[in-house]
Amino acid sequence: MAEVGYFSIVLALVLSLYGVAAFVLALRHKSPALLESAKGASLAVAILSTLATSVLLYFLISGEYSIKYVYEYTSNDLPLFYRFSAWWSGNAGSLLLWLILLSWYTVMVAFSRKAKQMAPYASAILLLNSAFFLFVLAFLANPFERVEGWFPGGVVSNGSGMNPMLQNPGMVFHPLTTYLGYVGFAVPFAYGMTALIMRQAGDEWIKVTRRWTITTWLFLSLGNLFGAKWAYMELGWGGYWGWDPVENASFLPWLLASAFLHSVMIQERKNMLKIWNVVLVSLTYILTLFGTFLVRSGVLTSVHAFGNSKLGWYFLAFTLFMLAGSFYLIVDRRQLLSQGRSFEAFLSKESSFLINNLVLVGIAFAIFLGTVFPLISEAVRGVKVSVGAPFFNAVSTPLGLGLFLLMGICPLIAWRKASSHNLRDNFLPSAGLAIITVLFLVITGMRKPYALISFGIAVFTVSTIFREIIRGASVRHRLTGESYPLAWLKLMGRNRRRYGGYLIHLGLILMLVAVTGSHTYNLDLTRSLKMGESLEIGSYKLTYETLDVKVIGNGREAVYADLKVYNRANRRLLGSVEPQKVFYPTSDQPATEVGLRSTWKEDLYVILADWDKQGTATFKVFVNPLVYWLWVGGYVIIFGTIFALWPGRGSQTGARYLRDGAEVIHAQGKETA
Amino acid sequence: MRQIAKQKRIATQARIRFKIPGIKVPKEKKAVTLLMLLLFLVMFLIPAIARGEEEWQTRPIPLDVEKGVVCVLDGCMMNLAVCETPAAEKLRGIIREKMFKDGLTQEQTYAYLAEVYGDKVLAAPPKRGFNWVAWLGPFVALMGGGALVYLRLEKWVSSSWQGDEPEEATSLNPEAAQRLDQELKKYL
Numbered sequence A: 001m002a003e004v005g006y007f008s009i010v011l012a013l014v015l016s017l018y019g020v021a022a023f024v025l026a027l028r029h030k031s032p033a034l035l036e037s038a039k040g041a042s043l044a045v046a047i048l049s050t051l052a053t054s055v056l057l058y059f060l061i062s063g064e065y066s067i068k069y070v071y072e073y074t075s076n077d078l079p080l081f082y083r084f085s086a087w088w089s090g091n092a093g094s095l096l097l098w099l100i101l102l103s104w105y106t107v108m109v110a111f112s113r114k115a116k117q118m119a120p121y122a123s124a125i126l127l128l129n130s131a132f133f134l135f136v137l138a139f140l141a142n143p144f145e146r147v148e149g150w151f152p153g154g155v156v157s158n159g160s161g162m163n164p165m166l167q168n169p170g171m172v173f174h175p176l177t178t179y180l181g182y183v184g185f186a187v188p189f190a191y192g193m194t195a196l197i198m199r200q201a202g203d204e205w206i207k208v209t210r211r212w213t214i215t216t217w218l219f220l221s222l223g224n225l226f227g228a229k230w231a232y233m234e235l236g237w238g239g240y241w242g243w244d245p246v247e248n249a250s251f252l253p254w255l256l257a258s259a260f261l262h263s264v265m266i267q268e269r270k271n272m273l274k275i276w277n278v279v280l281v282s283l284t285y286i287l288t289l290f291g292t293f294l295v296r297s298g299v300l301t302s303v304h305a306f307g308n309s310k311l312g313w314y315f316l317a318f319t320l321f322m323l324a325g326s327f328y329l330i331v332d333r334r335q336l337l338s339q340g341r342s343f344e345a346f347l348s349k350e351s352s353f354l355i356n357n358l359v360l361v362g363i364a365f366a367i368f369l370g371t372v373f374p375l376i377s378e379a380v381r382g383v384k385v386s387v388g389a390p391f392f393n394a395v396s397t398p399l400g401l402g403l404f405l406l407m408g409i410c411p412l413i414a415w416r417k418a419s420s421h422n423l424r425d426n427f428l429p430s431a432g433l434a435i436i437t438v439l440f441l442v443i444t445g446m447r448k449p450y451a452l453i454s455f456g457i458a459v460f461t462v463s464t465i466f467r468e469i470i471r472g473a474s475v476r477h478r479l480t481g482e483s484y485p486l487a488w489l490k491l492m493g494r495n496r497r498r499y500g501g502y503l504i505h506l507g508l509i510l511m512l513v514a515v516t517g518s519h520t521y522n523l524d525l526t527r528s529l530k531m532g533e534s535l536e537i538g539s540y541k542l543t544y545e546t547l548d549v550k551v552i553g554n555g556r557e558a559v560y561a562d563l564k565v566y567n568r569a570n571r572r573l574l575g576s577v578e579p580q581k582v583f584y585p586t587s588d589q590p591a592t593e594v595g596l597r598s599t600w601k602e603d604l605y606v607i608l609a610d611w612d613k614q615g616t617a618t619f620k621v622f623v624n625p626l627v628y629w630l631w632v633g634g635y636v637i638i639f640g641t642i643f644a645l646w647p648g649r650g651s652q653t654g655a656r657y658l659r660d661g662a663e664v665i666h667a668q669g670k671e672t673a
Numbered sequence B: 001m002r003q004i005a006k007q008k009r010i011a012t013q014a015r016i017r018f019k020i021p022g023i024k025v026p027k028e029k030k031a032v033t034l035l036m037l038l039l040f041l042v043m044f045l046i047p048a049i050a051r052g053e054e055e056w057q058t059r060p061i062p063l064d065v066e067k068g069v070v071c072v073l074d075g076c077m078m079n080l081a082v083c084e085t086p087a088a089e090k091l092r093g094i095i096r097e098k099m100f101k102d103g104l105t106q107e108q109t110y111a112y113l114a115e116v117y118g119d120k121v122l123a124a125p126p127k128r129g130f131n132w133v134a135w136l137g138p139f140v141a142l143m144g145g146g147a148l149v150y151l152r153l154e155k156w157v158s159s160s161w162q163g164d165e166p167e168e169a170t171s172l173n174p175e176a177a178q179r180l181d182q183e184l185k186k187y188l
Helices: A002-028 A032-062 A068-073 A080-088 A091-110 A119-139 A169-184 A186-197 A204-235 A245-270 A274-297 A311-332 A334-338 A349-381 A389-412 A420-443 A449-480 A484-494 A496-520 A628-645 A667-671 B002-018 B027-058 B063-067 B086-101 B106-117 B129-161 B174-187
Strands: A523-529 A534-537 A540-551 A557-567 A573-577 A580-583 A591-593 A595-598 A602-611 A617-625
Touching: A002 A032, A002 A119, A032 A068, A032 A080, A032 A091, A032 A119, A068 A091, A080 A091, A080 A169, A091 A119, A091 A169, A091 A186, A119 A186, A119 A311, A169 A186, A169 A204, A169 A245, A169 A274, A186 A204, A186 A274, A186 A311, A204 A245, A204 A274, A204 A591, A204 A628, A245 A274, A245 A349, A274 A311, A274 A349, A311 A334, A349 A389, A349 B129, A389 A420, A389 A449, A389 A496, A389 B129, A420 A449, A449 A484, A449 A496, A484 A496, A496 A617, A496 A628, A523 A534, A534 A617, A540 A573, A540 A602, A540 A617, A557 A595, A557 A602, A557 A617, A573 A595, B027 B086, B063 B086, B063 B106, B086 B106
Parallel strands: none
Antiparallel strands: A523 A617, A534 A540, A540 A557, A557 A573, A557 A580, A580 A591, A595 A602, A602 A617
16 A cells, blocks of 8 residues: 555656646647646646545554554554644655645646646646655655564554644644645746746736735735644743744745735736746745745754754755746846836835835845844854844834834825825824824833834724725715715725725734734743642732643543632632643653633733642743734734635726826726636 | 741850850850750751752743743753753753842843853844844845835836926816716726
8 A cells, every 4th residue: 555655656756747848848839639648647646646645644544553654643542633634744744735735736727727828837837846846755755664674564553653732723724724825826936937938927927826826825824823823822932923943934935925915916007016026926935945945954943843854955956946947037038027117106006015015025034034044154154143033023023013004104195196295184194093092002101112103003004994994985975875884885895805905904903913912011920839829910810729630531641730810909700720731642741731811901821830749830820911812813814815805896906007098997807817 | 038037046045145254054065055056057057048049949030031042952942931851941040040149130141151152042143243144134135125116216207207298187078077987986
């Protein structure tokens, strides 16, 4: 059976290389038969990848521990749910997940009815990527490798088990969504490169890939959100984002894709920024490969890393190959890309988008530089340095606040040309509201400058978004005579792309508020208590009641403490929390289960850090304000993205306008899928 | 603390008793008393001192301090705030000693750690020398990018208006106004 899996990989490798050649030759010789054959090869690669994955899943679920991968990541006591998620818990399995997603994405592109001329080249590029992953799986990280010393007929009765930290629902959804996002960026990249190869630098590739990019962006957003939730609940340090190199590696493509989703609007409307958009889409995909290199190579220390492996260097080589290829194409076709129109005024929505792009790319650059700076420092000076959260917080906070301010200013500026008079009229009410909010916060005792600026910006931006919506609804009400609620609903429904974007901005503002609150006003306390003793933190009084052990199935035991939570002021019982340390039969290190009491105002977050035989226990207690809104903001972003993406009227590309004529042309609307 | 105070009180009383003038204490009794005092010292004071050491050894390190340190012992390289390995405990012991026993400030403790283990023990590179590349690089790049965007915009805007005649505001004819209204309704 293992041989079937391995043979599928090798055969898929051969077919993917054939597919690349067949697609290129079919285009060169204009041979429909060869094109069909190439499409068939891409389908065969996807089927063979699925077969290999099915074999691995069968082994994982049936407990075939003679397979090294199964042995290393599962054991007899592992629940079925986590046997399935073991698929992406290790190096080879996660590469197989990458491959299966990429191969089916390739099939979708190859058999797509849109942009039929572009599909063969795009498929060839995607198949080339698949070939690389298949090569890695076949020769460097074989998921079907047997354990050392195994002989035919030999039985291995148990495995060494999964890392307890991975036995959490968050670790099931976080990698899956992150990979869906990561791999998905290959498609816009492939179309972007195809546009350059075919010298068709118009916006056809953008129309084809817009949904891909947004969907992929959505998955990566979800991946980051699930990852943050997992870190918050499972790592037990009171935070949700640690600026770990691998977290950064998934944040970087997200930032660049966000920049692309904004700048693409300029190309759609003005046929400009073509080079910039191709650069952004290329860098986005290349950064996903770079992130994979970071995870696999072990050059940087990370909680996510799969350990040192020579595999990483193959990824680096492939990343550099893709970088060089795309760089060559962009430079070679730069004249083609530079055709376009002009901006009519300094003050316009177009120019504000440029600044938005500048800041987004600036943040990405800051994070990239910080992430690789340990390597640079060692290479240049021979001195090892660490770059962690204090650096990233210090550098990205001012840039991030600038970005949120722009988020508020952009809706105030008109397309083409905005007058300073209009901007001032639009700007002043929101700015006034923000200033009043800041003054109110100062009067109520808030003194931290960053928090004040951040909350001020949040109020300003939310205010501009709501003003935009109210103004739109009013105009519609005036023109159509519809009631205000109906006018508002129809306005949202018929311009879903635009208002979906505003919803995403609102979600991001909620996240800004949460991050500001939880970073600047969090409390923490570490205290050893005997049973019956209490501690006080923030508005809470916690009384330590009991410490006990319970069996929680599959050989796992949990040491848990029961703490009653009271309101510190009026001693009213609010509830209880039960922090735990869970011991797994296959691991020496227990996993942390946080005792959490979450409200819209703040999270009470309790960790059982230590205990002795007398029952004295040490607790780490955090009060993290506003964290609840981080998750709410995340789900608003998801809702906003789906709202914008949902097919039908309102999700199309915005109107294109031409300066030379006086008419507004809805050229894109009906064309765009 | 109460025990230490009690021991001090007893010791003071004993000293006073020895110094009472005009009363002669037999040598044997004096020796026995000294021995008892010695025993008392061994039994109570030393553990009390030891307990004092334990106090700083177990005092929790503020989370902000831990967040600024990387667990470099035994190559762990995780942030100390999230690391629970024995190496992390050892590093916490050193920090406790410097901060709570020797009375160093957070910055002084960081300086001490950097001197012993190198800059890699700090979670952010110290702001000196080559490290300024990391600290200032993003802002310099942003300013450079800003200048580039400005120059580009200037070029685009100026080329956009080249050869154009000044626009004059004219009122729309009824037909155009109707078309505009229809388009607007379509958009809405």
